[in-house]
Amino acid sequence: MEALAKAYEARSKKINKVETIKALKDPMEVYERLDEIAQAGYAELSKEDSSYFLKCFGLFDKGEDFMLRVRIPGGQLSFEQAVRIGEVAKEFGNDYIDITTRMQVELRYLRIEDIAKVLRALKEVGISTFQTGVDNPRNIVTDPLDGIAYDNIIESMPILKQLQEIIGENPEWISVLPRKFNTGILGSMSNSCNIFGHDCNFVLANSEGNFGFNVYLGARVGIQAKDADLFVMPEEVPAFFTALLSVFKKYGYRDNRNKNRLHFLLQDVGIPAFVEAVKKEAGMEFSQGGRTLVQSQNIALGANKVLLKNGAYAYKIIVPSGIFSGTDMIAAAETAKRYGSGDIRLTYDQNLYIINIGTENLDAFEKSELIGKYAVYNNLYFQDMIACAGTQTCSYGVIPNKPDAIEMAHFLNSEVPIDGAQVRMNWSACPKGCGVHGIADIGFEGCKAKDAEGNRVDGVHLFLGGKITRGAKEAHILHKALPIEEAKYHVKYLLKTYADHKMRGETFEAFETRFFNKNYSYQAISFFTKINYIMRDRLGLDVMFELDKEPASGRREEYELFTFGLKLFKLLTGEKRFEAVNGLAPTLARPRKIKRDEVSRLNPDVPPKLSEVIYNMTHENKSERAQVFSELLVALKEV
Template sequence: MERLIKISEEKNKRLNKIEQLKERYSAEEAFERIKIYAQKGFSSIPEHDLNFFLKNFGIFYRPSTPERFMIRVRVPGGRLKKEQAIEIGRIAREFGRDYIDITTRMQVELRYIRIEDIPVILERLESVGITTYQTGVDNFRNIVQDPLDGLSFDNVITTWDILQKIQSIFLKNPEWLCKLPRKFNISINGSFSNRCNAFGHDLCFVLAEKNGIFGFNVYLGGKVGEVAKPADLFLTGDLVPTFFEGVGKIYRKYGFRDSRNRNRIKYLIDAVGMKEFINAVENEIGIEFQKSGRTLTELDGGDHPEKIQLKDGSFAVHVVVPAGIFSGSDLLEAVRIIEENGNGEIRFTVEQNFYITGIKDPESIKDYPLFKKYRNRSTAYFTNLTACAGTEHCPFGIIPNKPDAIKLADYLSEKYPLDSSEGKIRMYWSACQKGCGIHGMGDLGFVGVKFKKDGKVVTGVDIYYGGTVIGESTEGKLLLRSIPLDQISSYIEQIVKIYIELKKEKESFEKFYKRVLSRISKEALRFIIIFNNLIKNDYPQLSLTVNSSVLNRSSEEEEIFTLGFQLYRRATGKNPYSRNNILEIYDQPEPERPSKLNPYIPKKLESVILRMITKDNKKRYRVFTEIEEDLKEVFYGK
């Protein structure tokens, strides 16, 4: 504890501007003033309430829609009862231009809301048992869980009651309202499948087994760009709320309040160490916890396409909502399906889709208008697509995002058809580095960026790959930087082609990544994508692929040689050497110039190929970035 106290005191000698603001004003008082603002109008709202304190209650001003607000509605675990869905749908139609966003935290956002209408909206939401409380800024945010919690065959521990106990500790409790150093996200998953991005939160409780007992392993410190780290603890369900409260108290008391950019709980744990932090939690609540068991999230994660049979014999029917763009009218239509075909619920997912549960005969509901607009069985590019709000609705957005995500999915669906029953690609889009689209966890992740091109500032994306949700999740790796928006499809189609050509039957991209792409360096994969994109129109016969000779090479230089070997053969129809091994070529003559065997090969490209495979160590390329620079000369003359 001494180290924790010392580091905290040192870091908190100087408070950031928001903490200073929180000392001068009260969130509770801001809530009480909402009715006054509604009576007096938008211009009566002071800046500190407009830009900060109203966010504690899910009320966000968006300058892109002048004098209109976004309202974020807390939907615990993504579960929405029929009467709650009806009220949200009606509110969206009456006050919000019939627009709804489904978010990656399994909740909904209403837009285009006037301050004059907010008191009525909040009252109507509360009347059906839902709230907007603590859905923004320095609070415990909406808790996510398996959307099929308590229903699916692979659900071992029903977590709904545990979730509610956790929520009861802080929700509408003045001791916790706006009292944390920064936002705090929580997940709890009691299933073998990771359908809720279980490892991407500040505090994660993940299904585990120890000595024949099922419970939860604990992970801490997840955020955008960081998967939560193992805390080496195993908890039974009854201890989860107690542990949560202990973590919250330690973070509230000792969390950093000096920099808004480095005050999530991750930074406190990084500074003092996981062991020291856990000791502090155990001292706080007076319990010493067991060491971790075996994490059990071993089945394929993400949304399950089309339908899934439930324990009671009914089905959860999947509804694909591209990029989460939905409407109040469509939500009411989903309720009509429930009323006429069962007694289920709406279950939102972190991939911005939803399930309609309790359906006895899935085929009987496919003629409803809802399924004419939103597919029940879509392509692999739409089923697991997420995209946060972009420039149209978010002041932090750098790119439009949702339209960009849909445009790419449309392009791939048309050019490389792949049904969701035959493959799976989780494409996650974030409009900026804040990462609300959880891009780092996607099979392919996209994040909006600004960069200079030809002396002008343009917008585009950085592209990540290899995020995983099976087992203990891993964050994706940066693959391509600064790709202009109008060129994204030409790069992504190269990696999609490799996946489609080499995947096993019904193999997901994540499993393909673990089987194949994880065995090649990201530098080599990047080179293949860039090279294939450059030659696809003029020299498609030279297109490179990932084969067994490229995999498991010990160095970048070896990968360069094997790809050069492949490229020489594609250019000439002959192997440059009798053996495709950089260590076994020194007793062989240098290969013939490709242009002698194929006069259509440009001289400059020929030089690149020969430098990739030459026996002369001093002349041979050592890193792929050298080749990429020379390719600019070949194809762009610069």
């Protein structure tokens, strides 16, 4: 414990304002006054209640109304619970529901006078909203098909329920942590809940023939969890979890809120020292890490129907950007009861499953009204899309986001339809990253950008190459501050390359590793999408600059830049920039003497600035050539 105590002492000179607020009262005092607050309205609501204490119970003051986070452990809803959520949304929340990446729901547009009634209605069917905001252990996620999928080895929900009982509505854990704490537990082979993306992750593993969990710790936005080299058996999970929370509660930082997540404590003291402290707190010795078994993406990725262990089916309803309604939640529950077991499973990617549909009912189920309504979204670009709340409902949002994600998905489906493909596109409306854009195949982070005329417009930072498999990693930023209207074309060219060169059944994640990442630098890929946008969509040229399957230049930027220039010269003029001599490589061939506007002279549709860019890429004197793609991207802004 010495290392933790020392680190805590170094960071305890000053506490943040939120810690000062937390010391003012017991959160349960506010919860017990909800009837009074409902009757008196905003006059009874203190600043600290609005800014902090109500958030402990999922209530977020939006000025004229409230948003309510509803805790749904493991994303599992019974028929009665789903119906009640739908009824509450219809009666009190403008019939609106958001499905979130923590496999729970958010109700919006709730009036202050209805808050107590809403919470009572939910509690009647066993639904809690406790600890869904601020400095609390948040909703625990797992495989949405836990216990019923073929690849499920350990049923996680019984363990998850034990963890939920530990924290649940237990005042001992309400508002006592230094910062929010996310947990995932996965007993399946496939990664269906972003299992490496939480503060604490219990990941299916095997040690000496025993199935249990390897522990990964310390994820946050932009950072994947690290292997703690620790193996816990299913029956040991509750003790480990309780001890971990206790150590974090005691030694977690309480000064700079931007650096108070578990990640920063681990960064300072190291995972081994932290693990030793947890062992001491638990009074137990846990085994050394085993072999992590979660290696693939979700087996249901890109699929609507999944055959289950019992011979029945689970059917995934694609909910665009997680925007649902109370009416359709009730319809989903009734459809689930009519054709299946009546249960609903919410997913990490903001969709839902209706489970245990018998083969004898499957045909009628697929012809039902609800399934028909959402069938339009059964395509590549909606199936695995995530988008957090944007400017309409979130004060942090920079762009509308959910509508942007939906519009782009429709655009891509019309421009690049691909059969047998899988691609994950995640949208975050701001740098907080609630849409987990950093682990997407193609990620979008909301920002402001300037269009070609210099106007300030909604934009995105565009990311490529996130991984959620065993080798989880964050995506690489490909373009900064692209107008959204332009970004969709950049994505189109990435996906067209995928369509042209992918192997049968190859996911975009696997393709990015094999094709993009192996053969090209990210700078080259950035230039590739930009030059096609300029040529085809800005200038209207009937040409397409394509990437080679096995480029001669490899990933060395200076050679990539030169070979790209040669291809562009030939593409736009029909002539070779260098004349081959006895079969020598272009770098050894004899250059043609040309002027900066040569490409424009040979092809009048090419503006002089683009001609100059290609000239600089292929200058006959190597020392005079452009050295990096970034300078060319700047120059292309003038085209």
